Amino acid sequence: MTKLKTQSLHKKGSDLAQSNRQLEILSNGIFQNGDLPKFKDKISETNQFPLKAKQLEILQINVGYMCNQVCEHCHVDAGPDRKEIMTRDTMLQCLEVIKNSGAHTLDLTGGAPEMNPDFRWFVEEAAKVGIKDFIVRSNLTIIRANKKYYDLPEFFKKHNVHVVSSMPHWTRGKTDKQRGDGVFDKSIKALQELNAVGYGIPDSDLRLDLVYNPSGAFLPGDQMSMEKDFKKALMEDFGIQFHNLFAITNLPIARFLDYLIASENYEDYMYQLVDAYNPAAVANVMCTNTLSVSWDGYLYDCDFNQMLELPVNSKAKHISDFNEELLEGRNIVISQHCYGCTAGAGSSCQGVVA
C-alpha cells in the first residue's frame, strides 16, 4: 500500500497554492535588496536577454494534475484531489498541432498522465501521426496502483512509447522519504515489468529513461556518475536495466518552494542556484525549443511557467490559436525560478543541457 506523503497545497488551502504569491516570494527579499541578482540582470551580463524561442522541437502536453502520489517536492502540486483534467476536445486540438507542427518530440506529462480517462485514446491517436520521439512521463507506481493499469507496459510497447520515469534514489529510504511509503517497492516492481516486455534493455528500441531529482535542498551531482551508480545498484539489487538517467534540478516553486521555506533552506538554496549559474546552459535551456500545453489548452514556455501561470508572450495563447511562425522568436517569460535550469550543467526535462 502506498502511503501519501502529504497533501497538495491546494487541498491544504496554503497561500503558496497561489502562483502570484510564489512569484512575489521569488522577487522579494534577497532579490529585492540586491544580495542576489535577478535572473534578467544575470543573463543580461552575457547579452542573453531577452531569451528568444527558437524553432519548436518539443511539444510537452500536461494532460492533468491528478496523480496517485503526493510527492514532497512536486512542482505541479499534483495529487488525488486535483481535478484539472484535459478533455478529449482539447486533445483533438493538440492532435491537429502534432500533425502540422515541426516538433520531433511529443512529451506527455501530468500528474499521472495515465489517470486521464482519455489517455489511451490520445496515445493511440498521437502514435498514428508517427512522431519521432513519443514520451510518456510515468511515475511507475501507477502501473501497480490498480488492476486497470497492470497492462500499461504492454500498451506502451504496442505504441512504441518512450517511457521516462522518476526514481529519486536506488535505496528505499531516500525514495520513500520524497515520494511516500511503499513507492520504492512499487517502482521496482514496475521497472521489472517494463524490463520484462523489453523496455530499458541495451540495444532495445523500447526506451526507458529514469529521472533523478534530489530529495532535499541541494543540487543534483554529475549526471554521468549518478547514472553509473544507479545502473550498478539497480542491476545488483534487483536485476533492473534502463537506458539513461536524467538529473534534474528542483525548481523553487510550488511544494518544493513550500519545503524550502518551511525547512529554512530557501535563501541558501537560491544562493546555491545563483552561485552555480552557467551562461553556457542558458544557450540551450529547454524553453527555447519547447512549448508546454496545459490541461485546458493554454500555452506556456515550460511546465514551470505553466504552474506559475505565466503564459507565453505571444498573440497565440491557446492551442486552438497555435501558429508556429507567431510563436517562434517570442520572448521567453522569466523570473528567478529560471536559475534552476541554468545551474551547473543546466537542467531540463531531458536532463543536463551544457
Next chain:
Amino acid sequence: MSKTYYDPADLRKFGNITEWSEELGNKFFDYYGKVFEDGALTAREKSLIALAVAHTEQCPYCIDAYSKDGLQRGVTKEEMMEAIHVGAAIKSGATLVHGVQMMNKVNKLDG
C-alpha cells in the same frame, strides 16, 4: 563585530582568499579541484574521505561542504556515518597507541 568565530556565510567567500595572494590562491584552487576529480579513486569515494577528514579536523565549513557534496553524489546517511566512524577510530586509535609510549616510559623509570 560578529558574535561567533564561524559564520556559515563565510564559506561562500572562500574564493576571496586569492584577492590578497592571487598566484598562491589560484595554485591552491587548481590543486584542490584536481585532487577531487575522478582518478584511481572515484570523486564519490574522495568526497567520503573528505567528509571523514572534515570531522577529524573539526572544520565546520568542511563539514557543511562535504555533507552537501555527499548528498549531491547520492551518498546515503549510512555511508556518511560509517566514514565518520573511520575518522573517529583513527583519531581515538592515535590517542591510545601513545599509551605504549607511556608504558615504555613508566617501565623504564619504575620497572
